[in-house]
Amino acid sequence: MNHKLNKIRQILVAFVLLAAVTGISSCEKNSFILPVVDPGTTWHFQVDIQPIFNANCTSCHGGAKAPDLRDGKSYLSLTNGAFVNTPGETSKLYTKLTGSHLSRATDTERSKILGWINQGALNN
Ligand code: HEC
Incomplete structure (x- = not known):
């Protein structure tokens, strides 16, 4: 009888631990995690x-608003403007893309742009 109670207690402890771990990791889903590119x-x-x-x-950054992001203009505009x-x-x-312009690009697009900058922002 005592043996059975111990088993039940062990199962309960395991269950509570599992719930705690799941609870903790599910919180992380709400934080800002860059997708893996x-x-x-x-x-x-x-x-x-x-x-x-x-x-x-380019609908907005089409020349009048800096940076000029049109094809052929964007690279110089970004580098000359120290962007x-x-x-x-x-x-x-x-x-900008992680702040007030957050909705203007997807997470994947943001990651590509970050990767490109960190690889030296080359005109490649
Ligand atoms: C609906 C219009 C619109 C779109 C689309 C848009 N922007 Fe902008 N952007 C603005 C306006 C207006 C400003 C200036 C006010 C501000 O800083 O929010 C600006 C400012 C910026 C700035 C800062 C400029 C400075 O002088 O500091 C950057 C960088 C930028 N945008 C990049 C982008 C990129 C990259 C995209 C596309 C992924 C984009 N914008 C899409 C309207 C837009």
Whole structure:
């Protein structure tokens, strides 16, 4: 009888521990976690970054509003205007996209832009 009670107690303890662990890890889902884009990928400005600007930015940043993000203008506009620097997390471009412009790009697009900046923001 005592043996059975011990077993039940053990199961209860295990259950409570499991609930606690699940509870703790589920909290993390609410924090801001960048999605995984392969950290080994080399990002190319023309192939990976400019299309993000074309799709999400040039409707407003089409010349009159800095930075000018139109194809052929964007690279010089970003570098001359000091919008990109390393670490990319501190750059004007990235902080804008994680701040008031959060809704203007997806998490994946943000990660690509951050990766490109941290790889030296090359005109590649
Ligand atoms: C609906 C219009 C609109 C769209 C779309 C838009 N922006 Fe902007 N953006 C603005 C306005 C207006 C400002 C200036 C006011 C401000 O800083 O919020 C601005 C400011 C900025 C700045 C800071 C400029 C400075 O001088 O500090 C950056 C960087 C920027 N945008 C990048 C982007 C990027 C990258 C995208 C696309 C992913 C984008 N914007 C899409 C309207 C837009």
